Amino acid sequence: MTRDGSEPRAVAAQAAQAVLDRGRALDTVLPALLEGLGDSRDRSLARRLASGALRDWPALDWLVGALVDKPLKGRNRQLHFLLAVALHELRDGREPDHAIVHAAVAAARCLRGQRLTGLVNGVLRAFGRRRGELLASLPDTPVLRFGYPGWLIKRVESDYGDAAPGILAAGNEPPPLWLRVNRRRIARDDYRELLERAGIEADAPAGFPDALRLAERAAISALPGFEDGLVSVQDGAAQFAADYLDLRDGQRVLDACAAPGGKTAHILERRDVGLTALDIDGERLSRVGNGLERLGLDARLVAGDAARPDDWWDGKRFDRILVDAPCSATGVIRRHPDIRWLRRDEDIDRLAALQGTILDALWPLLEPGGILVYATCSLLRVENDEQARAFLERHADARGIDNTDMPGRPARPGRQILPGEHGCDGFYYFAARRLPE
Numbered sequence: 001m002t003r004d005g006s007e008p009r010a011v012a013a014q015a016a017q018a019v020l021d022r023g024r025a026l027d028t029v030l031p032a033l034l035e036g037l038g039d040s041r042d043r044s045l046a047r048r049l050a051s052g053a054l055r056d057w058p059a060l061d062w063l064v065g066a067l068v069d070k071p072l073k074g075r076n077r078q079l080h081f082l083l084a085v086a087l088h089e090l091r092d093g094r095e096p097d098h099a100i101v102h103a104a105v106a107a108a109r110c111l112r113g114q115r116l117t118g119l120v121n122g123v124l125r126a127f128g129r130r131r132g133e134l135l136a137s138l139p140d141t142p143v144l145r146f147g148y149p150g151w152l153i154k155r156v157e158s159d160y161g162d163a164a165p166g167i168l169a170a171g172n173e174p175p176p177l178w179l180r181v182n183r184r185r186i187a188r189d190d191y192r193e194l195l196e197r198a199g200i201e202a203d204a205p206a207g208f209p210d211a212l213r214l215a216e217r218a219a220i221s222a223l224p225g226f227e228d229g230l231v232s233v234q235d236g237a238a239q240f241a242a243d244y245l246d247l248r249d250g251q252r253v254l255d256a257c258a259a260p261g262g263k264t265a266h267i268l269e270r271r272d273v274g275l276t277a278l279d280i281d282g283e284r285l286s287r288v289g290n291g292l293e294r295l296g297l298d299a300r301l302v303a304g305d306a307a308r309p310d311d312w313w314d315g316k317r318f319d320r321i322l323v324d325a326p327c328s329a330t331g332v333i334r335r336h337p338d339i340r341w342l343r344r345d346e347d348i349d350r351l352a353a354l355q356g357t358i359l360d361a362l363w364p365l366l367e368p369g370g371i372l373v374y375a376t377c378s379l380l381r382v383e384n385d386e387q388a389r390a391f392l393e394r395h396a397d398a399r400g401i402d403n404t405d406m407p408g409r410p411a412r413p414g415r416q417i418l419p420g421e422h423g424c425d426g427f428y429y430f431a432a433r434r435l436p437e
């Protein structure tokens with residue numbers, strides 16, 4: 001840990017600024033920034049503070065605005081973010097106030113030199129003195145209350161009514177770490193024992209045959225046998241895809257939006273199938289190859305557009321097709337707090353149209369009697385139930401498969417899993433069988 005705690009705070013401020021001012025994804029900017037931090041505790045603190053500031057951005061932004069005499073502009077805008085990170089820490093209360101102020105002042109020195117350290121010190125001390133009054137005067141708007149942009153709050157309210165506040169709040173809870181055990185290599189209970197021996201506590205939730213859920217977050221490097229392919233990190237809800245596909249050995253399977261390959265690998269761990277992993281993004285597709293190599297699995301990797309099968313399809317139909325579609329990712333906001341600030345309202349209808357185009361382009365590639373599974377990590381009905389309903393209306397030879405044979409699932413095609421349900425991310429699944437010709 002750095003002696004003055006400055007570096008993780010400076011990194012958190014830079015990461016938050018990259019997301020909010022430059023529209024960069026946190027997962028893209030953070031790794032490079034974290035490289036400069038030698039200590040793993042500093043890295044996890046920087047990650048926690050950046051995520052926390054993004055979750056609570058509207059209130060923090062308002063507080064900084066209320067505390068500074070004039071807006072911090074140009075290169076000094078970095079300090080606006082640093083102050084927001086420090087205010088988040090002061091509200092969170094995990095460290096004594098004086099330690100937080102001291103670290104923030106040192107971070108200001110790191111970022112902008114000695115000149116504005118007095119301002120940072122003064123603002124944070126003023127917050128300490130006026131805390132009650134300032135927090136009481138925070139505007140009581142949905143944006144500040146929930147920490148989401150207004151357009152997204154409106155969409156969730158319109159889709160879910162009275163349940164919306166709980167759903168939005170669940171998106172602000174830090175997620176648990178889920179693992180998927182590679183049962184080709186080790187039984188789930190045996191891997192759980194390995195974890196226990198390494199001092200990592202996990203439970204094996206019912207209804208998730210390959211999953212373990214950790215009681216506390218752990219570094220990947222601490223997971224026994226990770227490099228040897230015993231285990232992968234994958235949310236519980238993402239593990240339903242393999243169930244919905246209802247796989248048999250020997251089938252031809254298309255994973256149409258495959259990268260980075262979590263579901264590809266799960267399918268291959270489950271059954272001996274001939275799998276084509278397609279993705280439009282060649283660079284992301286290479287991550288599928290790396291993951292499969294670690295797990296001792298193999299697939300045909302194809303870089304191509306799922307909406308244009310004529311460019312890559314060999315003309316042999318598939319028994320199973322998984323469309324894990326590009327989506328708003330509004331179901332995984334608790335894991336990626338930047339998503340709410342990076343997405344725009346107008347993206348949603350564009351994504352829904354693309355999902356429909358991909359589904360229509362791939363449907364003829366399915367063998368009669370075969371199953372197509374459509375998945376999103378979205379909460380929004382326009383990408384989920386409405387997408388499935390419109391698909392069934394367009395394709396007379398498609399029958400939605402209901403969920404009755406899936407334990408605890410309602411008897412209708414399509415299932416929305418809400419964030420936090422069974423400790424999972426928000427996900428949606430819809431399965432359809434192609435009727436014989």
Ligand SMILES: C[S@@+](CC[C@H](N)C(=O)[O-])C[C@H]1O[C@@H](n2cnc3c(N)ncnc32)[C@H](O)[C@@H]1O
Nearest residue numbers: 257258259260261262263280281305306324326
């Ligand atoms: C939700 S992610 C898939 C996650 C992956 N199935 C997994 O479990 O790890 C969606 C993927 O769709 C890809 N994609 C977007 N548009 C596509 C298209 N038109 N054709 C094929 N892939 C596409 C993106 O590059 C991205 O990798």
